[in-house]
Amino acid sequence: MDLSYTDEQTRYLTEVKYFLAREWNSTAMKGDENAITAFRRRATEQGYLYRGVPRRYGGSEQPSDVIRAQIIRECFIDAGAPMEVPGNGNALLVPTLLEWGTEAQKDEFIAKTLTGDYLWAQGYSEPGSGSDLASLSSRAVLEGDQWIINGHKIWTTLAQTATHMFALLRSEPDAPKHQGISYILLDMNQPGITVRPIRQINGDNSFCEVFLDDVRASADRLVGPRGKGWTVSRSTLKHERNHIGSSTRTQPIFRSLVRLAQRTELNGRPAIEDKCVRSELVKIEGYLQAQLWAGYYQQTLSAQDESAGVLGLVNKLTTTNLFHRIAAISGEIIGDDALKMPRQGIELGGNERWVNQMLGSLGQAIAGGTSNIQRNIIAERGLGLPRGGVS
């Protein structure tokens, strides 16, 4: 156990901080897209962003170093500076192309995804295929050198602004369900694509359904082998998996919750002096501290190329449960403000923004594999209990 940095790591930390002090100014640059793009370019030149992506595709191609990656993340978060362009493109498509893509696909798509010029929708879920994703039925038929695509995708985040979609489509209807799927890239700006935003319970429209009617993709937009799309879609960024079990999303919300309890009155006194509120805050902090240190442990294991075992399977539920607990106690603190409809974005409005936290915590429980699917995974892969009907 050693929580200190080596001299070399301390020098690196100083270098990153110096870079941020010189290049990033939150007040002047936040919201200025051109300034942010230029900042990201300089940060990439320094080796701080896109570390796992080769230089020839616009990345910074750094040797894998989990501690350096952690230093960068902590410094950038402290400074409020932007990191990689968020979204499915960099999180999912780029790692997939790096592992499976042809040279032409890498050249065409990676650099523009890193800069945010290309924005990607994930065409996975369908109305009849949610948790049982491999049962999907949207079809891709190869005619000459063109895929002809028909079907219906849903829960597609930010499809209304996406330039492209990476889709899982059934190309071999007679094969077993996992073996008949192909991973194909589509242009969103073409006839036959209809995007209909879906209004969510919090009033937001961040996801959509996408109708595909005789949509076309050239044959060379197939990523990986035909019929192997299920395997292809499992690619994740193996380089510096430093977000594993990270508490970077839960910690800031907990800090806001404590501030809320300090400044809100409950029965004529600050809510933080209320016995139930205090007790629940510390209860939540117990889970949060466990998540924090389990995150550092998993980073260390990852740096040593060791498996975290069952611990590695519980991270999503840990975050979901924390969001839920935070939302529940915030409802006690804000009292009648919880009767109001939240405005969009947690930073907007008065205390009713915490209602958005309550509703959003449900989204966390559902998106990316529901909590019950997570429990199946822990039980079957982690504890070795018999597999059920779900595969």
Next chain:
Amino acid sequence: MRFDLTDEQKALRETLDAFFAERFSGAEGVAAVANTTLDKALREDITALGMGGIMVPADQGGVEMGLLTLCLVSEVLGRYAVPSPIIANALAAWLIAEAGSTAQRGRWMAPLIEGQTIAALALAEDAGWMADDWSTGKNAKGVKRNVERADAAGIFIIGLAGGALGIVEADADGLVIEPIDTLDRTRPLFDVQMKDVAIEPISEDGAVGRRLVDAMLILHAADALGAAHAAQDRAVAYAKERKQFGQLIGSFQALKHQLADISVEIEPARSLCWYAAHAWDTERDDSHRIAALTKAHISEIAVNCARVALEAHGGIGYTWEHPIHLFLKRAMHDRTVFGTPNLHRERAAALAGW
């Protein structure tokens, strides 16, 4: 930056795990604890492991591996519901090494490390478990509550007013021990009554007393974690062999989800426990608060997990002969000794300035 055990710590944990797995792997455990007196052969075996010196500096005959290492030992003891005085001896030896006089070290260090003398920590009073609750004076009258293994002890470490600490030999005049019919049969408790007992001071520094209590908070959290993990292991094993409605009960999602939720609770908690022990070892600023937070968090989730694991066994889990209740009771004991979760949550809130 490396948040992991050393190879030496991992090896020690494996050795202990194998040692206790061999002796306490099933019904033998129930038999061993049916009698609350400490089994002599077991005591000698454990003594041979040399755990008493884990936290003692090398120049005083110990191995200087810190509370984090003792925490690993504690988790293994909880995992096998071991009736053993290892923890009290290791802490008494640490205390005398840290704060005792040369004469006290000369007299007690070797017998505590080697296990010829068993120590018991007599700290709690009617007012409570924390160092600030103690009011015993040096010529003591009064009662120390819930002292583990007082019947086997050769010496008592006594908590004194202001967090000071002293030592009394078990055969001192005026010392009477009264057994308590204890829920956790693996760790029987006693009240220790003192009538004008002369106590030899070890430390006047209240900070040492508070550190001793913090160590106990973290060690009981580790013990609870071990018990909860053992309960889960047993429930998972049972779910893989028990059939109802023509199939293994482990194939039913309701049960799978309950057993998976135990992992969600206890897997990250282990890292918290390690951090709390490391913070104590390195005297980090947050170590006092994190000890309270850790005890509250882990002892509570451990009881909840052990309950679920026992319930998964159905009727057989509710019998005295099946060992699963040992782990529930072990966790329940850990939840209550040295203060319940809410007591420590309130302390943690106050220490944060909330």
